[in-house]
Amino acid sequence: MNMRIYIPMDSAALSVGADQIAEAVSREAASANLAIEIVRTGSRGLFYLETLVEIERDGVRHGFGPVTPADVSRLFANGFPGKCHDPLYLGPVEEIDFLKRQTRLTFARCGIIDPLSMDDYEKHGGNIGLRQALKQAPEMVVDAIAQSGLRGRGGAGFPTGVKWRTVLNAIADKKYVVCNADEGDSGTFADRLILEGDPFMLIEGMAIAGIATGARHGVIYIRSEYPHGIKIFSLAVEYARAAGMLGPSIFGSGIPFDIDVCVGAGAYICGEETAMLESIEGKRGVVRAKPPLPALKGLFGKPTAINNVLSLAAVPWIMANGPKAYADFGMGRSRGTKPIQLAGNVKRGGLIEVAFGISLRTIIEDFGGGTFSGRPLRAVQVGGPLGAYFPEHLLDTPMDYEALLAAGGMLGHGGIVVFDDRVDLARQARFALAFCAMESCGKCTPCRIGSTRGVEIMDRVIDARRTGQDSSADLTLIEDLCLVLTDASLCALGGLTPLPVRSAIQHFATDFTRTPALSYAAE
């Protein structure tokens, strides 16, 4: 048998030369007359080790990383892919601390299998959940998901079982399952990893959602900023049809389900569920007023189960292993595992799937190893552009829906962005408002006008730091504006933009009266 060499084709790995490495490896192997087979996988999510090249020996995967194209000839000179003494040799991949300390349920296969091989997928436990669901009545599938305690992983944390039951009980000639893959939050990439690394799992999750709710049509809305994700997922849908996993009769059960891939067009607001529905219908991504709930009147006016990629991706595991096994992980009302994404100025960034309840400090210090720049950590933004900025002393807050809420933040999609001591929180607050202004759909006044007024106020505050003027009146005004945005906006974009702004003012008040000495762009 040929020696197998695994090289990721995830876009994070591509961004640091994975394609060139694959070329160099096959070139070197050819000139050394070695019979090898290169398998392109997704990413393990250990971004600090990308490009992570793996070989299999006696059934154990050994890793090398971070490999650059320039390292390849030296690796071969040192014995690669056989026994190899090289500074980049990492040992067995599963033993790497960053990975070993995780609880990978959803991401169990990601980076290990060829994402487009159905054979590989089924060998690694794929489709067990779907076959299980096909044997059950829709009510039983809904019950299982409800018992698992699964809550929406997109950020809102709504119980998935309750949502599905609403759609199941709705009477209509047509129902839909819509998967929200418009992962626009900065600092998040878990959805993308699934789309590129284990797309069949998401297809399986959507098909189970179809069985549970009585929906026969699935739509996935993928953001256009993920060209590789769109390509791989679309191919996976074709292969799934060919394998009978999708189509007029799932695995011959008589139950039909199929998926349409819909591509976004660069609007952040389309991650909001009702704006997304408008966009799928071919309209401007303008937020709808609720009620009616999308579960009753959603896509094209029909009952629609809208779920995030990570919620649907958790479903096959729950169906295969039982709701109890899933609910055994986690704390309080946050059950199961949460894929956390560690990013920004951090030494070891990547995907960390752990049970709920782990503290921010453990993630940033133990997994992350501190800042990339080696400078002191100053601020951490949790939950994307609409999440709060936390100072160092709040890092012991556990990652759980309720605990973060109590600390004045939110879990969101689970992204953590680390900043070192050069961050200027007044500028970050201004950015939050500017982003809101840029991405507002324009339907409600607080968000449309308030965000722009907020930018103007922040410009005055930032200017006053230089001129030494008193800006206390403007800071009162921005508090007032934040209150209006929070209480009167139609959706989360306007409603949550105050979170980064107010947390910055609350925890980093000095930045609003004095320019931080170290800031990147010190005035």
Added chain:
Amino acid sequence: MNWPKWDAEKAIEIINSLKSRPGAALPVLHGLNDYFGYVDTTIIPTIADALNLSRAEIHGVLSFYHDFKITPPTGLVVKLCRAEACQAMGSEDLVAHLAAAHGMVPDQIDHVPGTVAVQSIYCLGNCALGPSALVDGVPVGRLSKSRLDALISHKDQA
């Protein structure tokens, strides 16, 4: 990247191939934008006709989404991520460098044809390897000033 010149016949062919999809406006506009690099506004009445919508509705969709361009593309397109995770790794330093060393300002409307166009983008999902960019569709991570300079000068010669 070399884009084909606007061709109304080809555009109609693209519209007809996509118009029967549910919610066809986005797929049709994507089809045109992907093929020509932009959507010529003279085609709006034709799209409206094909989809049985008003011209105002097509204009509305075309102007709502950041992806759809209404002017022909020029040379190389560098989509530079400027969201928080990349900010934490100095993406705004790169923006300042582009302006100082190359006279390039992101998202310029009066862009000179044949030169590098820099567009702001908010998150490519490569947040642990920032600063991040898409250069003519190819992802680039750990972007530095020198790497950016090399990308720009290389493509200017090409």
